[in-house]
Amino acid sequence: MILVYINSSNGISKSSYESISYGKKLGDVIALTNGGASSDDLASLGQYGASKVLVDRKINGDDQQQLTKLIASAVENNSVKTIVFSHDLVGKSVAPMLSVRLKAGLVSGAISLPDAEGCVDVNVFSGKALGKVKVNSEIKIISLLPNSIQPEENGSACPVEEITADTGSPSIKVLSTKKPEGEIPLPEAELVVSAGRGLKGPENWAMVEDLAVSLGAATACSRPVADIGWRPHHEHVGQTGVAIRPNLYIAIGISGAIQHLAGVNGSKVIVVINTDPEAPFFKAADYGIIGDAFEVVPRLNEAVNKFKAS
């Protein structure tokens, strides 16, 4: 049996469907979640291959020790051999704790299905190389990098079963939570428009946002721009910021330092717009435009709108 843990605190995200589809390729899938997502939303996981969804309503997921106990109890009750996480904040915190509790080897940031020998590909050296990981333990844990496989619809809504696990009381008290509303979370975005110091000031970001809206893309930025406060820190992609692997990454006025590339080199297609023909980013790009962002970006926006209207 395959157990897929779903973080449904913000509703069911695309990466949840990816994890279910991934699990379905390995065997029969039970989904496990916690918190207050509606049963109709949870039942939709059946369309991607879950045979049922288990939900513990009393745990909110803020305490990693409680979540670990919840997942461990579902593993024991359902003779689970493989647990799949999305490599988000839960995959990066709860999966390692579960690994110790179950003595189960963990593959972090998987980008492929297990091959014939059971080895899974992961990105290593900040995206500059790939590694093949073999898990030696009987129970295996795979934390899947978002945007690594396409979700596949191949079923219908499934039953949702409420469970209560013995998870003890929380040791972490939440004082406040801030969530920006209505934005696409960067690690999940398929299309990303990003800009850097080449834009000269925060007042010039309207054209970047316009292009993002026309494409249905998320916005991102380079480190210097976040450091001087032109853009919020959660938009910073690169080695010390967020690592992303969208289908399309458009970099405007970003030179392409190695630390920035480490955060975006998993992107399928990279477009670079820069006035400097020597910008190192052109070496990592699929399409390059040497030109002034203030002319090129509005022109590109116009072209996108014309394409969308046709």
Next chain:
Amino acid sequence: MKILVCISKAPDTTSKIAFSEENTKFDENGVQFIVNPYDEWYALVRALEIKEAGGGQVTIITVGGASDDAIIRKALAIGADDAVRLDSEAKDAYYTAMQISSYAKENNYDLILTGKETINYNGSQVAGMIAAELDVPFVSLASKLDVNGSTLTVEREIVGGLQVVELNAPAVISCAKGMAEQRIPNMRGIMAARTKPLNVVAAQEIENLTEFVSYALPNAKSAVKMIDPENMDELVELLHKEAKVI
């Protein structure tokens, strides 16, 4: 407060990445090693700030061979009081975390800090594993940490936002950007580091749960296609028909 900071050896961010022995080993030839930046800039520096404000002790710990001593001295030069090297090659995250936990159990720390991940394996595994083995709370991806007695107030990233949480020490916290600013060691620190205690401790018998069987470099990118800045319709058409991303 007694703080243990876990550090790892990592290749300098600008290193050329290559593999040897039929792509089964990282080729260390000509590679400059540094303290993993997240461990150094965020975990270690914040630990020192906490000590400077409220007293205590900051101990560095790593799992590795004698070739790790150079990066340990660097961390001591930045200001840690002493260091422990668990004498063994780190086989995987589980192995590393169990070695550190076994040492930590004997020595009772109030706070264990790590970087959010290493820049070579990017696993984000060791901190959570230590917390689970010690059965203490774990807060990952912390961008702020304040200590008041044994109460810890931590700002952390959550899916799609930020959260401020409170918990009691002992705890394990993995540190991300925002936590502290990089410190450059001064000459006095470098001199002092030479005589600070570096205890080499024999490693425990522990199995590894995973192994890297091989490595590969990504396929070379085909040459960039340059587009006329006057002709953005062409770019849109290529993104639609050739790249199929819109």
